[in-house]
Amino acid sequence: MLKTSFRYLNLLFFTLLILLTFSFFLPYLFPGDLVTNMSGITPASEQQRDALERALKLDQSIAQQFKLYVENIYLGDWGVSTTTNTSIFSEVTEVLPATLELVFYALIIAIFIGIPIGIIAGLKHHNILDFTTVSFSIAAYSFPVFWLAMIFITVFCLQLGWLPTSGRIDLLYDIPTVSGFIMIDIALSDVDYKSQAYQNAISHMVLPTLSVAIITMALFIRFVRRSMMDVMSKEYIVAAKSRGFSSAQIVFKHGIKNALIPILPILALQVSTLITNVMIVETVFAWPGIGKWLIESIYQRDYPAIRIGMLIVSVLVLVMTISTEFLTRLLDPARENVEHATV
């Protein structure tokens, strides 16, 4: 147990190190002049170039630079965006909660609706209910997320006019940012139009959340159903039936646990797909999250921002993946003896 945790911490550490190294060398890979990319200023003279190099500490050795980079990342000094000239750290702390909020709600929907449906479909497979579920899930995970988002906009915002197309909340509502999570912020604020603010925030949130959640849910349904079908035909289930246990006892004690454990890592992988989908959906709905922010900075060729954005998103994905993997290892007794931790 302790050994396993240590192994995973180790893996996490090295993965983070690799990502840091990669993001450190990223500016060297970008096309164009290194100094220009890092500062956003095209040096007019040799003197200016030298001054910029000194300011960016490019005159020091690579090892020294890397040490400095890691230190700065740790201290929260993430550099300055070349387009907006504001601190990247403050920009990220502003946009990251918005993304996490979307991820969180979509995941909640996918888990609490997708997994039960998958279990039911896996139990009663090959009937009309199962057939509909399977058709829905194949169709849903074939949907390109941006098209689904656009259809939602066209139908619910433009044609029916029920819901707003973009943003997190109307500018009318002046909610001070405390945590960055709009729902928490509204609760914390002392405005007297709380219920309207909630309503407004939710109406902004429904479509982006649904467009991401539907696709993730479909994938969850598919994996859970397959796994449940496999488990229910296992010999230990037959053995449990031969002992006359009730169906509920069989499904809950022996079925679900065994069906979910092997697919937890696969479901964890879907979380990373979910994050990419969220990034795309953010650009469609102009949701002020890290995906929109990162893609804007790619348009603007704002290299310091791209560098940090990449790092943050990949760390987010990897931390989620490794922690689910760790959780699986703890839950699955048969995997205790596996030697090395892998992602």
Added chain:
Amino acid sequence: MALLEIKNLSLFIKTGTDNVKALDKISLTLNAGEIKALVGESGSGKSLIVRSIIGALPDAWSVKADRITYDGQDLLNMSRDQRRQIMRRDIAVVFQEPTSALDPSVRISSQIQESIPDEFIDKGFFWRRIQQRRQISISLMHKVGIKDHMRYLDSYPHELPPAISQKLMIAMALASEPKILITDDSTRGMESTTKTQILRLLTKLNKTKNLAILFVSHDLLAVTNMAKTVTVLYCGQTVESGKVKSLMRKPLHPYTKALLDSAPSFQVSLPPKSSLIALKGTIPTLQHLPIGCRLGPRCPNAKKECVVTPIPRKIQDHQYSCHFPLHFPHVKGPDKEVHL
């Protein structure tokens, strides 16, 4: 008095478009306190019969039978709950693969305790009941010959050797003090010492508890010491059944004879360097079952009549399904009844 009676059990498996008759009118009776062997090669449908008795059938399977009764109660026409109660208390099954018949994610102690019926636990506070369950499960483990119970109680199934798992399976089967124990080829692929231990354990249980055992096996010789009566299966058809002694001395069906002949120790006069006796061909797959007597294409005595399924016929306790039984050269046609 027949404790378990199966009459004309047919089992159909749906594969795509066609419905394959995997079991063809199997009949079987098991009396109280009797050890009965059910013998057939792999693929002969032994496990299908066991599954039909349990009632745990995949969707693609369907069962048709004149009757399957336990102690006079019809298993096929009772409510699911009633059937579950019978499975819970009176019939227990030990499966072929002990390691895959145990839930991999639940500890052994909890799996054994789960099979102890609630009725065996006195009413009391919950810690008292937990303690009782623990004691019962330990004594069950002792009963099947696992001495160091502490070593295994907190283990997961994948940590156990197969022999221990098999004993645990028997322990769990005995937890409800059943009337019938069905062992589904439980000794397959085991080391001979473990095999002997388990066979001895089963014989002892039969003697002391008057437990009726349906011993399903692929090995005709292994059952001869233990069982009184035997039923031989081939490809989902009953070939021959009767007392072990009379069947061994005078097999009436060519298949039984072939099975006996295939064991070299039974052939007293096998000349050196002669080829071993075996039926030609291989067991047909489910998709390619021959019509009529399924042994037909492989049978040394097959004639034109064998494309019709033979009616089971009886000489005293000895029942066989063959148009041209061995040792009865005077029986010619398939339509004549034999009276002896």
Added chain:
Amino acid sequence: MQRFNHYQEEYYPSPLMHVWIEFRRSHIALVGFVVLSVFIFIALFGDLIAPFDPNLQNTNAILLPPSWEANGTIVHVFGTDSLGRDVFSRILHACQVTFGVSILIVIIAAGIGVGLGVLAGLLSGLRSSVINHLFDSIMSVPTLLIAIIIVAILGTGLFNAMLAITLALIPQFVHQTRTFVKTELQKDYVILDKLDGASPMRIFFNSILPGMAELIVVQATLAISIAIIDISALGFLNLGATTGMTELGQMLSQSLDVAYVSPWLVALPGLFIFLMVFSVNVVGEGLRSALRNRLKL
């Protein structure tokens, strides 16, 4: 002794035939197969069917609705866009680009990935473990994210997007192939080959490769559906195909501005992406269950 046989000969289909027989059983898979064939046909001959040049701007017919609406014309079957270009021709052309590019990408990625995977599988020890761990961590990052990173480095454009997605798809093939080769190498029939003195190359080509082909095909269908979505997503985000080219994702992003006036410009390109991915997924799923059923019997 019997003189003639009363019984029918047993018939065993070849493995490939068996897969087809199993595949044919599922009606949905067959429909998917037909749709996929149509897309392959479009990818090959799309330009020949297209009634107009995809970039021809007809200023007299701007934002015409499709022909099934009251004021649509049969000349422009799917109507026209905001520049008066024929949507039907544009979609045919865009399908050609999106689908053709995806298949090309997957073929290249499969070639490289399978090669590396076989290498990693055949070589044991440190080298293989390094490749394995490296690719395992890359595997957990979604391909689209990797593609976005690579596009950020290389700059936008269809070629860079193709390169990015190819690179992003390779790890999956490496991983699958490596695991397959590793497990096969442990099986008895390979040991039998070794005992016969076969060289590693011979073992690979004669024993392992034939069984691997199916795995690669199944993995490739999965990769194609990912590639289609990724290519069109990059096009949609204006990171892939540039304005000069016609690509389904890019068509969608252009239609966003006129979505209120002409919703069919949102509906049609997306529908084609969806149908493409759907048919590939359905065929892939059909193949997978056909293989599973074959192995079960």
